[in-house]
Amino acid sequence: MVTSLRPKPGPVRSYRFPEFIDQKLPNGIRLVIAPVPKLPVVTVLVIVDAGSTNDPVGKEGVAALTAGLLVEGTAQFNGAELAEKFERLGTSVESGADWDSAFAKITTLSDNLDEATTLLGRILSEPAFPEREVERLKAERLAEILQLETEPRGLADEKFSEFLYSPDSRYSRPDEGSAQSVSGLSRADVEQFYKARYRSGSTTVIIAGDITPDRARTLIGRVFQQWAPGSADDGKLIATARTRRKSVHIVNKQDAPQSELRVGHVGLPRKNPDFFPTLVMNAVLGGLFGSRINLNLREVHGYTYGASSFYDWRRGPGPFVVSTAVQSEVTAPALREIFHEIERIRTETISAEELSLARDYLDGVFPIRYETTAAIASALAAQAIYDLPSDYYDTYRQRIREVTAEAILDAAKAHLHPNELQTVVVGDASVIRDSIAELDIGDLQVHDS
Amino acid sequence: MRIPVETFRLDNGLFVALSEDHTAPIVAVNLWYHVGSANEKTGRTGFAHLFEHMLFQGSAHVGSNEHFELIQRAGGTLNGSTWLERTNYFETVPSNELALALWLEADRMGELLPAMTQEKLDTQRDVVKNERRWSVDNQPYGTMLEKMQELVFPASHPFQHSLIGSMEDLSAASLDDVAQFFATYYTPDNAVLSIAGDFDPAVARALVSDYFGPIPRGKGKPPLPPMTLPPVFGERRREVVYDNVSLPRLFLAFRTPVFGSDDYYAASVAAAILGLRKGSRLQRTLVRERQVAADAGAFTFDLAKGSDLLVIDVTARPEVPIGQLEEEVEREIDLIYRDGVTEEEVERAIALIETDLVTSLQSAGERADRLSMFATYFGRPELINEQAQRYRAVTVQSVNKLIAERFGEANRASLIYVPREGVETESMLAAAAGAT
Numbered sequence: 001m002v003t004s005l006r007p008k009p010g011p012v013r014s015y016r017f018p019e020f021i022d023q024k025l026p027n028g029i030r031l032v033i034a035p036v037p038k039l040p041v042v043t044v045l046v047i048v049d050a051g052s053t054n055d056p057v058g059k060e061g062v063a064a065l066t067a068g069l070l071v072e073g074t075a076q077f078n079g080a081e082l083a084e085k086f087e088r089l090g091t092s093v094e095s096g097a098d099w100d101s102a103f104a105k106i107t108t109l110s111d112n113l114d115e116a117t118t119l120l121g122r123i124l125s126e127p128a129f130p131e132r133e134v135e136r137l138k139a140e141r142l143a144e145i146l147q148l149e150t151e152p153r154g155l156a157d158e159k160f161s162e163f164l165y166s167p168d169s170r171y172s173r174p175d176e177g178s179a180q181s182v183s184g185l186s187r188a189d190v191e192q193f194y195k196a197r198y199r200s201g202s203t204t205v206i207i208a209g210d211i212t213p214d215r216a217r218t219l220i221g222r223v224f225q226q227w228a229p230g231s232a233d234d235g236k237l238i239a240t241a242r243t244r245r246k247s248v249h250i251v252n253k254q255d256a257p258q259s260e261l262r263v264g265h266v267g268l269p270r271k272n273p274d275f276f277p278t279l280v281m282n283a284v285l286g287g288l289f290g291s292r293i294n295l296n297l298r299e300v301h302g303y304t305y306g307a308s309s310f311y312d313w314r315r316g317p318g319p320f321v322v323s324t325a326v327q328s329e330v331t332a333p334a335l336r337e338i339f340h341e342i343e344r345i346r347t348e349t350i351s352a353e354e355l356s357l358a359r360d361y362l363d364g365v366f367p368i369r370y371e372t373t374a375a376i377a378s379a380l381a382a383q384a385i386y387d388l389p390s391d392y393y394d395t396y397r398q399r400i401r402e403v404t405a406e407a408i409l410d411a412a413k414a415h416l417h418p419n420e421l422q423t424v425v426v427g428d429a430s431v432i433r434d435s436i437a438e439l440d441i442g443d444l445q446v447h448d449s
Numbered sequence: 450m451r452i453p454v455e456t457f458r459l460d461n462g463l464f465v466a467l468s469e470d471h472t473a474p475i476v477a478v479n480l481w482y483h484v485g486s487a488n489e490k491t492g493r494t495g496f497a498h499l500f501e502h503m504l505f506q507g508s509a510h511v512g513s514n515e516h517f518e519l520i521q522r523a524g525g526t527l528n529g530s531t532w533l534e535r536t537n538y539f540e541t542v543p544s545n546e547l548a549l550a551l552w553l554e555a556d557r558m559g560e561l562l563p564a565m566t567q568e569k570l571d572t573q574r575d576v577v578k579n580e581r582r583w584s585v586d587n588q589p590y591g592t593m594l595e596k597m598q599e600l601v602f603p604a605s606h607p608f609q610h611s612l613i614g615s616m617e618d619l620s621a622a623s624l625d626d627v628a629q630f631f632a633t634y635y636t637p638d639n640a641v642l643s644i645a646g647d648f649d650p651a652v653a654r655a656l657v658s659d660y661f662g663p664i665p666r667g668k669g670k671p672p673l674p675p676m677t678l679p680p681v682f683g684e685r686r687r688e689v690v691y692d693n694v695s696l697p698r699l700f701l702a703f704r705t706p707v708f709g710s711d712d713y714y715a716a717s718v719a720a721a722i723l724g725l726r727k728g729s730r731l732q733r734t735l736v737r738e739r740q741v742a743a744d745a746g747a748f749t750f751d752l753a754k755g756s757d758l759l760v761i762d763v764t765a766r767p768e769v770p771i772g773q774l775e776e777e778v779e780r781e782i783d784l785i786y787r788d789g790v791t792e793e794e795v796e797r798a799i800a801l802i803e804t805d806l807v808t809s810l811q812s813a814g815e816r817a818d819r820l821s822m823f824a825t826y827f828g829r830p831e832l833i834n835e836q837a838q839r840y841r842a843v844t845v846q847s848v849n850k851l852i853a854e855r856f857g858e859a860n861r862a863s864l865i866y867v868p869r870e871g872v873e874t875e876s877m878l879a880a881a882a883g884a885t
Contacts, residue, residue, distance in 0.1 A: 001559070001560070002509070002510070002552070002556045002558075002559035002560055002660060002661075002663060002664065003552075003659070003660065004509070006510070006549070006552065007548030007549050007551075007552050007656075008548075009523065009543075009545045009546050009548075009549065010545035010546075010547075010548070011545060012474075012543070012545050013474035013543075013544055013545060013647070014474070015473060015474050038472045038811065039450065039807060039808075039810065039811055040450065040807065041804075041807055041811065071727075079727075079737065080728070080737060080738075083726070083727035083728035083732075083733075084728045084797070086728075087726055087727070087728040087797045087800065087801055088728075088793075088796060088797050088800055090800035090801055090803055090804035091801075091804055092726045092727065092728075092801070107804070107808055108804065109803070109807060136737070136740055139740070139766065140736075140743055140744075142767065143696060143764075143766055143767050144743070146695045146696065149695050150589045150693050150694050150695045150868075151588070151589050151695075152587055152588075153588075256587060257582045257586045257587050258579070258582045258583060258587045260587075288521055289514075289517045289521065290514065290517055295514070298576055299513075299514055299572065299576075300572075301572075302571070302572040302573075302574075302575030302579070303575075303579070304576070304579050304583075305576055305577075305579045305580035305583050305584075325579070325582070325583045325587070326579065327575075327578070327579055327582065356522070357518065357521065357522050360521075360522050360523070360524060361521045361524055363524060364523055364524010364525065364542075364543050364546075365521075365524045365525065365526060366524070367473050367474060367475055367543065368475055368524070368525070368526060368541050368543075370473075371473065371475065371811055371812045372808065372811040372812060373808075373811065374808075
């Protein structure tokens with residue numbers, strides 16, 4: 001017989017987020033060094049304030065295209081040669097853009113760090129943007145857009161953004177651009193975007209892993225010597241909701257065995273005074289396996305393989321969204337449960353057990369999040385992108401532990417808006433339409449996919 | 450780079466691997482049971498995976514879903530997964546919670562059945578059916594794994610049937626099946642336990658023997674039918690699936706040497722030469738130069754018995770019909786079959802693989818999982834430290850020998866997805882091809 005006595009935790013061992021040095025190089029680049037001498041591995045992550053929210057109107061996708069093209073040719077080497085050079089060093093460079101920044105990243109064995117970082121510097125500071133590669137990456141993006149038509153999860157995400165934000169918001173369109181905007185992009189657009197935004201004052205280099213601060217400073221100083229000075233302008237972001245009234249959009253997919261559901265509204269910017277209570281509140285609502293929404297939809301009803309809610313944290317107010325896929329026949333009851341859970345967390349104080357589960361999880365899991373050099377580098381990137389205080393990671397666990405049930409109720413009341421919820425369903429309209437129409441969740445429209 | 454490994458075995462047969470690392474107050478616990486979909490009975494496809502779900506539904510001293518709750522409350526992460534040859538369960542927790550993770554695993558290994566009810570089985574059956582809809586039926590190319598298994602393994606072979614199972618078989622699973630499966634396969638002598646991270650080995654040994662020691666040894670499991678397969682298919686195989694997809698996609702499989710054998714490493718390097726990252730053959734030729742593919746890759750299944758598979762995965766550009774894509778891919782394979790690969794290509798592949806090996810070992814969970822894998826398949830968790838060396842021993846000669854033996858016409862199986870709207874064009878193409 002296995003003992004029935006549940007073990008008690010031992011004494012907590014202390015943990016500190018890796019110490020890091022944050023400084024400005026003489027040329028204006030911000031350099032963050034986190035020496036982590038665990039394994040002979042180093043991650044170098046470069047972020048530039050050149051994310052998709054900076055796409056000019058009508059040129060949506062140019063930020064992503066520019067970042068993607070960094071690895072496709074320099075003054076000296078073509079794209080194939082670059083790939084070959086990186087990969088013979090056992091690394092490969094990833095580059096891209098999200099809403100808030102462009103990035104280029106390598107993870108390499110320490111022995112190859114100098115050579116790989118030198119190449120990384122080259123691709124960032126002297127990209128050639130060959131015409132042929134511009135056209136190829138555009139065509140690959142168009143192929144991706146075409147794939148979405150038959151991929152219900154991606155389609156639901158994209159339609160949700162479209163119906164959530166006003167049409168003049170950059171957030172209402174795909175971050176990598178639509179078929180129309182991408183088709184219109186040219187090499188000149190890319191070059192212009194690069195020249196305007198890839199500047200030393202807009203660049204942060206993060207280096208985490210098996211390296212000393214002195215060596216990192218010398219290396220990065222040398223590699224990023226030729227880097228255009230100055231900073232890019234701060235863009236103006238519109239992020240207003242398309243409507244404040246509840247509404248339902250069914251994107252019709254004939255014979256779909258499941259309905260992909262997205263329910264939510266415009267959320268909060270990453271940097272806001274209620275971040276911690278909102279984070280813990282969402283963990284109770286839908287952020288954990290043991291959260292209300294997942295237990296209700298999956299474990300009580302068996303409607304789904306999984307259901308969750310999250311705030312998509314961005315510089316501007318990203319979406320708050322509940323996301324799941326349910327068997328078509330139970331679409332309406334599942335939606336009813338989701339609305340019920342959002343309402344319930346705003347009206348009743350959560351129990352002590354729910355509070356401790358969410359808080360203890362977020363507090364306790366903290367060290368597990370930073371096992372790798374790549375994870376440490378991306379945490380430091382978030383700190384730079386969202387302008388978080390220098391003690392953010394040292395005080396994170398304390399801030400989580402301080403959140404009370406009352407603060408969670410306040411956050412739910414302030415930051416969940418049941419009367420503004422937008423619902424997107426990608427599913428078979430003929431099966432789900434009537435039962436959804438009977439719910440009181442807003443005017444219903446059916447769209448072809 | 451070497452990570453420390455020590456092992457011991459309890460009297461009931463449980464094999465244990467330990468690997469200390471005190472750089473952070475984190476410890477990973479990982480259990481592999483040597484049972485997977487290959488062990489399912491006829492008419493019970495999907496059972497091993499459904500059973501994995503039942504393991505989170507409580508045991509003698511743990512309530513339904515309490516396993517998840519207790520680990521998350523402790524600040525840990527957890528999950529389980531099912532594969533053809535094994536099922537694993539794993540937790541990463543703050544190191545002061547090691548005892549909790551071990552106790553939870555012991556309780557469900559020792560006394561699962563008192564907690565099982567028909568209601569729990571019915572709910573998890575619905576959850577798994579929704580998992581099937583989500584990951585297989587309502588996902589483009591989602592049927593790839595089960596269609597590939599059918600195409601490349603003979604009818605009676607244990608790897609031939611679907612892992613997630615058919616809706617019909619899932620409906621037929623009973624509580625009695627649960628009890629039998631548990632008694633047969635979830636025994637200490639059919640499991641490996643690995644612990645990696647921040648712990649005191651003496652304490653860990655004591656905990657393991659206290660919690661797992663009282664669990665009785667199993668009565669043995671029925672042997673699998675013969676797994677061994679000829680080194681090649683012996684014929685050209687080709688299956689076309691008309692499906693709800695936007696772009697044609699070709700999966701081209703070769704039978705290759707089983708995971709862990711010397712020749713496996715040559716096959717793994719060949720897969721990396723063909724499809725790992727932008728500098729690989731298929732990325733360079735089909736995606737970059739000729740621009741007929743939107744994406745291209747290659748991977749091995751890593752099966753330790755019967756035969757492994759090396760699979761090439763190429764998605765067409767929108768304007769490229771499947772016939773052209775097939776020709777272009779075959780041409781690349783013919784070329785490599787005729788001329789082999791170069792020294793430089795082998796070096797590139799090994800360099801990339803070696804970096805991946807080292808970076809993956811940063812995570813305690815990965816270390817524990819690999820220790821369990823090598824212990825389960827080969828009884829030698831210390832193989833974790835020999836992988837870089839095994840890869841470095843691969844030469845251009847060994848890769849070319851592998852290619853010569855395995856890349857011929859008689860060892861190619863194509864699984865081809867074609868958009869449903871493309872059906873007419875495709876059948877016209879087939880008719881045209883048939884006329885010549």
